[in-house]
Amino acid sequence: MKFKEIDIINIVIAGTAGQGVITLKRLIEFAAQKADIERVFGSESYISFQV
C-alpha cells in the first residue's frame, strides 16, 4: 500500500513489562522526528493484574 504524506499512521505496540515496549515506541518517535515528520504523538499505559 502506498501512503500519502498527509495520511495518519497508527501503530499499536503491545507486550508485557520488561519487553521493551516503551523503548520501541520512543525509538520510532525519535526516528520519525529525524525523518522530518511534522507531527508525532504517542501514549503509554499499563494494566496491572490483581488476583
Added chain:
Amino acid sequence: MEANLISHFKYKRFIHGLAQREGAIISHTRYQKRLTENPRHNLQSSLICFGDAGLYICMEPVETLRQGIYASNKTVFVINKRDIPSVTVTADLEKYPSLEKISEILKGYSNEVYFMDATDLSINTFNSNQQVNLIMLGFAITTEKLPFIEIEHYEEVIKEWLREPDSNIKALHLGIEKGKEIISFSNAN
C-alpha cells in the same frame, strides 16, 4: 461526597521505569508526515480510535488479543511467538490459548498475521533476550506500514540513545532479514 467518591477508586502510585510498571503494557504511536491546511484532517490526539490501527507490533501473543479493539481488516499484525503467561494464568484462573487459536481469532480481522520467534532468534544470536524489541522493529519495517522513516533514521537514534548500539543495529537488520523471509513465504502460500 468527595470522600465517598474517592473511596470508590483504587489509587495506585504511578511507578516510572518501564519494566517496573508490571502487567500488560500498551502504547500508541501516531504520526503524520505533512499537515494539511484543514486542522480537522490533521493528527490531533495521541490515542488511536477503535479499529484504526494500521500496524500491531506485539512482543507476546496474548497481548495482541488483549488490545484487539484497535484492529480492523486493514491491520497488519507482527507477533513474537514466545508466550509469557500472565499472573491470572499462573494462578490457574484462566487458560492460555494456543498459538493456532490466537492466529485464528486475528485472521477474523485481517489476513496479514505474521509470527516470528524473536526471543529464540535473540537468544541464539546474541545470547540474550534484550534485542527482541529491535528484532520485532525490523520485522515491522518489512510490512511497509511504517512509511517515511528510513532505516538510517532508526540507526541514528539507536547510536544516540541505546546502550550497545552495534548489537541493536545488528538486531534491527536481523529482524528485517528474517521478516522478509517470513512475509514472502507467507505470501507465496
